[in-house]
Amino acid sequence: KAGLRVSIIGAGSAVFSMKIISDFCKVSSLSDSNIVLMDIDKTRVENVLVLAKELSQYFGAKLTFEIADTIKGAVEGSDFVINTAMAGGHGYLDLVRSIGEKHGYYRGIDAQNYNFVSDYLNLTNWNQMTLFLKIARTIEKYAPEAWYLQAANPVLEGTTLVSTQTGIKMVGFCHGHYGVEALAKFLGVSEYEWQVGGVNHGIWLTKFTTKEGKNLYEEIEKVAQNVKYEEFKPSNPFDDQLSPVAWEMYKMYGLFPVGDTVRNSTWKYHRNLETKIKWYGAPWGGADSEIGWKWYVEQLAQVVNVIDMFAKMLRSGVKINELKTGTPIDDYLKEILSEKLSGEQHVPFINSVVTNTPGRFVVNVLNNGKIKNVDNDVAVEICATVCGEKFEFEETHVPERIVNWYLKPRILLAKQALDAFLNKNVKLIADILERDPRTKSSEQVEKLISELYPIVIKKAKEIEEQE
Ligand code: NAD
Known part of the structure; x- marks a missing residue:
């Protein structure tokens, strides 16, 4: 179908928006789409609009744009x-985390076994989950055929929530599976077949072979026996795919953890800054430490x-390919202006749906039997070939060890978090905290709840009232 209408909510998230819009410019079948930008931050969204228009012109695309209020x-x-x-925004995450820390919960109450990613709150993010439901219900009412x-x-909780509470067509996307590339590069293999499966930020390398079918886990096993943890030097806080934690997780669970799964380990690796530095490397101790x-x-x-x-410069007549800062952002801009797609899956997915072109994706959808021994009513992350509106899911075998020691406890946390959110039941949050290794007394829990949850509830209400 020509002239799709695609809206981006939270379009002021400039890095993400520019990747998506540049992908639309580069995929010729979609380069006449109408992109609708929506954000509560007017300055940010107007800046993105200026950049987006220039980008479309630069590529000779015929994208049209509008801002929705x-x-x-x-x-x-x-x-x-x-x-x-x-x-x-990040201000809310910081506030919630600081109240948690004040009451003895290092890195905030949302930091839990299997869920340490710092912008992946599921216990206090009632505003974010309210927003997910609000968008989904608006789709149900005003664009029921839309994806x-x-x-x-949080993609795991969000996909589960929307897919169980509404009837809309939905997919959750993450780019975490690119971690496989870092592992392959480390092992010195350039051509390989791979598959991942699990839940978002909890995915495992379920297949890893050469094109000829040789199992590359043999190579992983050889390295695992000799890897020297003290030699690991991350180049940035997110450089953890080959960190000591990743190797320890491999040895414990039997498959290699991929992407942000490495961040989602247990308290053994996150207890305090010193522990984080030991396992995720100096100086940051990984992305989720106070320093990282x-x-x-x-x-x-x-x-x-x-x-x-950039927006100011473009408004004053500078061309997009002349923008320069002397910072790493220049490399990012160069990539956007190259012919290469961004690596985000959204636009290629839209292309596969709209033009019936088969494409392989890593998608988050309700399990419904796709991964054995995992609840059906929770979102799993799994490889699928999409063509039109048909999904062909790959048979994915996740070993019992991972199901019982990782996926089930993580899924249980998601279900408990959603139960507390849907019933606005603060007592359930208190009960989660009573089981938390950082809790010393019920009084500590009560004090924390009475300071934090009025804010959580107020912020969720504000989203409910948003148009
Ligand atoms: P950010 O705060 O910089 O940007 C988000 C945008 O959302 C802002 O422009 C903000 O104004 C807007 N916004 C906030 N409330 C809104 C509302 N009620 N209605 C409309 N717009 C609203 O955040 P960020 O760091 O860019 O992250 C954005 C999200 O993307 C986070 O949830 C983050 O965890 C997620 N993320 C996902 C992936 C992935 O692969 N799935 C990767 C990185 C980040």
């Missing part, structure tokens, strides 16, 4: 709705400033 305005008439919004593509975290996360948030703030500057 409301969710309804964005959704109505859309064929696809992409959600990358983060209710409350909802979820990029915003600060590094990330500072980078994001820098990006927002640069985008602001």
Whole structure:
């Protein structure tokens, strides 16, 4: 179908939006789409609009753009709705985390076994989950045939929530599976077959062979016996695919953890900064330590400033390929302006759906028997070939050890978090905390809840009232 209408909610997330929009420019069958940008931050979304228009012109694409002020305005008439919004922004995450820390919960109460990613809150993110449901219900009402593509975290809880509470067509996407490339590079293999499976931020390398079918786990096993943990030196806080934790997880669970799965280990690796540094490497101790996360948030703030500057320069007549900062953002811009696709799956997925071109994707959808011994009513992350609206899911075998020691406890946490959210039941949150290794007394739990949850509830209400 020509002239798709695709809306991006949270479009002010400039890095993400520019990747998506440049992909639309590069995929010729979609380069006449109408892109609707929606964000509560007017400055950010207007900056993105300036960049987007220039980008379309640069590629000779025929994209058209509009800004929508409301969710309804964005959704109505859309064929696809992409959600990358983060209710409350990084300020809310920091606030929640600091209240948790004040009451003795290092890195906040959302930091739990198998869930340490710092912008993946599931116990206090009632505003974000309210936003997910709000967008989904707006789609149900005003664009019931539209696809909802979820990029915003938490993808596991969000996909499960929307897919069980509404009847819309939905997929959750993450780019975590690219971790396989780092592992392959390390092993010195350039051509290989791979498959991952599990839940979002909890995926495992279920197949890894050469093109001829030789099992590359033989190579992993050889290295695992001799790997020297003390030699691991990460290049940035997110460089953890080959960290000591990844190798330990491989030895414990029997398959290699991929992408952010490495961050989602247990308290053994996260107890305090010293422990994190030991396992995720110096100096940051991984992305989710107080140092690693600060590094990330500072980078994001820098990006927002640069985008602001770029928009001003473009408005004054500078061409997009002449923009320069002398920072790593120049490399990012160069990539956007190259012919290569961004690696985000959204636009190739839309292309496969719309043009009946088969494509292989890693998708988050309700399990319904796809991974054995895992609940049916929870979202799993799995490889599938998509052609039109048909999904062909790959048979994925996740060993019992991973199912019982990793996936089931992580899924249980997701279900408990969703139960507390859907019933707005603070007592359930208190009960989760009573089982938390950081809790010393019920009084500690009560004090924390009475300071934190009025804020959580108020912020969720604000989203409910948003148009
Ligand atoms: P951010 O805060 O910089 O950007 C999010 C945007 O959402 C902002 O422009 C903000 O104004 C907007 N927003 C906030 N509340 C809104 C509302 N109620 N309605 C409309 N827009 C609203 O955050 P970020 O760091 O860019 O992350 C965005 C999301 O993407 C997060 O949930 C993050 O965890 C997720 N993420 C996902 C992946 C993935 O592969 N799935 C990768 C990285 C980040």
